[in-house]
Amino acid sequence: METPKPNRIALAALLVTAVSSGLLLSTPARSDSESSTRTPIKHIVVIFQENVSFDHYFGTYPHAKPNTDGTRYFGNPKEDTPRPNTLLSAGLLTNNPNGQNPFRIDRSVPVTCDQDHGYSDEQFAFHGGLMDRFLTHSCNDAILGPNSTLGYYDGNTVTALWNYAQHYAMSDNSFGTSFGPSTPGLLNLVAGTTYMGTITNNILTSGNIANGGTSGAVIGDPDPAGDKCSDPKRTQITMSGENIGDRLNSAGLTWGAFMGGFDNCAATHNNVAGASVVDYIPHHAFFQYWKSTQNAQHLPPSSDAAIGKLDQANHQYDLHRFYTAIAHHNLPAVSFLKARAFQDGHAGYSDPLDEQMFVVDVINALMHSPEWRETAVIVAYDDSDGWYDHVMGPIVFQSNVLDDQLLPPGNCGQPKANDPASGTQNGRCGYGPRLPLLLISPWARTNYIDHQVTDQSSIIRFVEHNWNLQPIGGGSAxxxxxxxxxxxxxxxxxxxxxxxxxxxxxxxASFDQ
Structure with missing residues (x-):
């Protein structure tokens, strides 16, 4: 069925208004702090999507098979495409250690069930690096069958991402900072750590804090305490320490987290299969876990001109205000984007086709803006959803809480002090699963695959480097x-x-080289 696209309509209207009023014809003055960067990049936009392993989207890159109806959306790869570490290049499409072979999911099956991707179960599937237990946590999809966790898409479904990889840069060696579901991923993205979370509402649902504690490392998906849209029946937590938003505030830089459904957390949209999905998911709301960066009542900015600046919105906005910022020539220095849920790519309620529409619309809008010359877009993911990937990253953060299952039960190596000031931070086993990471920018290398080991916190490291900010500290990755x-x-x-x-x-659609 037709998927609603209010973002596209609103963006078009805003762009027309902006052009007619001259807003897009000149470069605005910047503060000294925003102009002073180590690189030509003045705007970083992080599109943070949901629940995809690297092999799930790029397992045969750059080679795609036609869909069952004969359609092809991805053409022949460029002749100079470098060789990534994939299921295909590793020879794991046949004789796979899981006892069953990975299989291609056709574009006609975009919506699947949600695989098991808990902190403990992901480690168990890794089996100390043997990567051979992924079938034990398959969700047994109604169409894909009991081996569903071994399924992967190719460039005739995730066509946009493959095209971005062909023309810009991506990694085949980037990992979740730790194991676990969405909330640990987003905490690692904005703070480099899942420690310290504290339960505030006495709902002690298991699997939220390591070792069953009321405070410590976050390993589950609790809601942010104080957020008016959080579910009172779910465990709620608050985070201590600082995040990258605090660092940006201290430096006087503009920034914002733009989230689908933030203005109306009861709003819904239908995904490509026609299922109604609530737009706003509290445990995906990056900065709402810290009191210093929370907009508890979801207040709007005091004006369009205030987007990115400190006011009653406290840098937390509905997604449509990102398009407003583009149209009004007011793009913050750093932006974190979370799609409305039906477009975030999360198996179970979203899908790669709805996700593609969101990602492409954002990047197209940026490319049409004058700021594009100074912009870098990073497409990253919060966790793997438990989808099979054949690469295990280094274990940088050891842990031996009861929840750890990477080695013998209760073991992910011997924990050590991560930071002299903070002591041992147990329950942060990682690096976790390998995840897609793409960089789209006029300054990106062309058709490039980066093999250096990176993780979710590499994104905030680049922000810190670019604007000469101090590292977060406190054990941050x-x-x-x-x-x-x-x-x-x-x-x-x-x-x-x-x-x-x-x-x-x-x-x-067009490419003016």
Whole structure:
């Protein structure tokens, strides 16, 4: 059925208004802090999607098979495409250690069940690096069958992402900072740590805090305490310490977290299968876990001009205000985007086709703006959903809580003090599963695959590096994270061209090189 696209309609109207009023014809003055960067990048936009392993989307990249109806959306790969570490290149499409072989999911089956991706169960599937227990936690999809966790899509479904990879840069060696579901992933993205979370509402549902505690490392999906949209029947927590938003505030930089459904947390949209999905998911709301960066009552900004600045919204906005910022030539220095749930890519209620529409619409809008010349878009993911991936990353953070299952039960190595000031932070076993990571920018290398080990906190490390910010500290993974600098080519950019894609097919609509 037709998927509603209010974002596209609103964006078009805003762009027309902005052009007619001259808003898009000149570059606005910036504060000294925003102008002073180590690289030509003045705007970082992080599109943080849900629940995809690297092999689930790129397991045969850059080679795609036609769909069952004969359609092809991804053309022949570029001849100079580098060889990534995939199921295909590793020879794991046949004789797989899981006892069953991975299989291609056709574009006609975009919506699947949600695999088991708990902190403990993901580790168990890894089996100390043997990567051979993924079938034990398959969700037994009604169409895909009992081996569903071994399914993968290719470029004739996730066409846009493959096209971005062909024309810009991606990693085949980037990991979740720790194991576990969505909330640990987003905490690692904005703070580099899942420690310390504290339960505030005495609902002690198991699997939220390591070792069954009331405070410690977050391993589940509790809601943020104080958020008016959080479910009172779910465990709620608050986080201590600082996040990258606090660092940006201290430096006087503009920034924002833009979330689908933030203005109306009861709003819904239908996914491609026609199922109604609530837009706003509290445990996906990046900065709502910290009192310092929370907008508890979901207040709007005091004006469109205030987007990105400190006011009653406290840098937390509905997604549509990101498009307002583009149209009004007011793009913050750093933006974190969370799609409305039906477009976030999470198996069970979202899908790669709805996700593609969101990602493409955002990037197309940015490419049509004058700020594009100074912008870097990072597409990243919160966790793997339990989908099979054949690569185990290094265990940078050891842990031996009862929830750990990577080695013998209760064991992910011997924990050590992560930070002299904070002591041992147990319950942060990681790096976790390998996840997609793409960089789209005029300054990105072309058709490039980065092999350096990175993790979710590498994104905030780049923010810190670019604006000369101090690391977060307190055990944050940003202190040891791999660099994203290899994705860029600052010696030969920027490229003038814009790769405009069709949001339904992911195919190239225009490319002015």
């Amino acid at each position: 940003d202190a040891v994270a791999g660099s994203l600098n290899g994705f860029f080519d600052f010696d030969h950019g920027p490229r003038a061209g814009r790769l405009i894609l069709d949001d339904r097919t992911g195919q190239i």
